[in-house]
Amino acid sequence: MVLAVSLMIALLALPSLAQEYVNIGTGPTGGTYYPVGSGIAKIWSDNVPDLKATAQASGGTRNNIQLMEAGDAEVIFADGLYYDAYNGLASYNGQPKKFMRALVPLYPEAVHIVVLKGSGIKSIQDLKGKKVSVGAVGGSVSLTAETLFKHAGLDPKKDMKLEYLGHAESVNAFMDKNIDAAVTVGAIGIASVVEPMTLGIVELIDVSNDLVEKMIKTTPYFAKMTIP
Structure with missing residues (x-):
């Protein structure tokens, strides 16, 4: 038996705006986040009018949250660390990241x-x-x-x-x-x-x-x- 943690997609909590470019924070190129994110970026770019989505390699969830907070990513991949970040727990104690919104779960x-x-x-x-x-x-x-x-x-x-x-x-x-x-x-x-x-x-x-x-x-x- 092992532990499992869910992977999800989160997005920046902003009013709906027309946007031509969406940057997706994923993970290291040697992991699973980046290829999955690249596939999602292609699907969005091919099927959403006037939208160009790009997958960005990153250091993973913590780095992705930093990218979103800095305005360098509109959509990110996040694991259980999202829970701590959003609620201001553990390493995010007293600094809740309420600018994020959960979009959809991906896989365990x-x-x-x-x-x-x-x-x-x-x-x-x-x-x-x-x-x-x-x-x-x-x-x-x-x-x-x-x-x-x-x-x-x-x-x-x-x-x-x-x-x-x-x-x-x-x-x-x-x-x-x-x-x-x-x-x-x-x-x-x-x-x-x-x-x-x-x-x-x-x-x-x-x-x-x-x-x-x-x-x-x-x-x-x-x-x-x-x-x-």
Whole structure:
């Protein structure tokens, strides 16, 4: 069993205006957000009169919210961090981002815990003392990872060495055996998980049911999911 978090599209809360250009904040090119966003941009551009939509690669949800706040994106992809941002919770404490509006849910994302084969890592607690990739600094993946570790009784700053690597960088680090594990949030079948698994160098570990239930109670945008 693993955790799941929903991916959605949010848009800027503005009066309806005629607009020729729409910038869509997505995610890194090696993830799933960017290709999905590029497809949506093409559909909109091809079917909405006088509209040109463009998908912009970004650092993910947190970066997308910053882009929207700065006026550099009218539409963004966002995961559960949207909930915290809109309500002014967690890292957004006291600074609610009320300029956003949810548009439509897209698909559930799985929180993958990927570990080197032969590392002896069988549970979250076994990550103590290991090198763990958690995505970009301050990004939604790193925040999800740190929240998960804390709920498992680990101090992410003291009990392990965090490596802030992107999707492609994590794959390369696994191949070079420079990391022991990685937390990846994305659609089932995301390349950064499938590629090293196909090479036979990594495997997935479960998140215990008790830990999943604990996460759901304190963080309402999480849910249970089973990866086939």
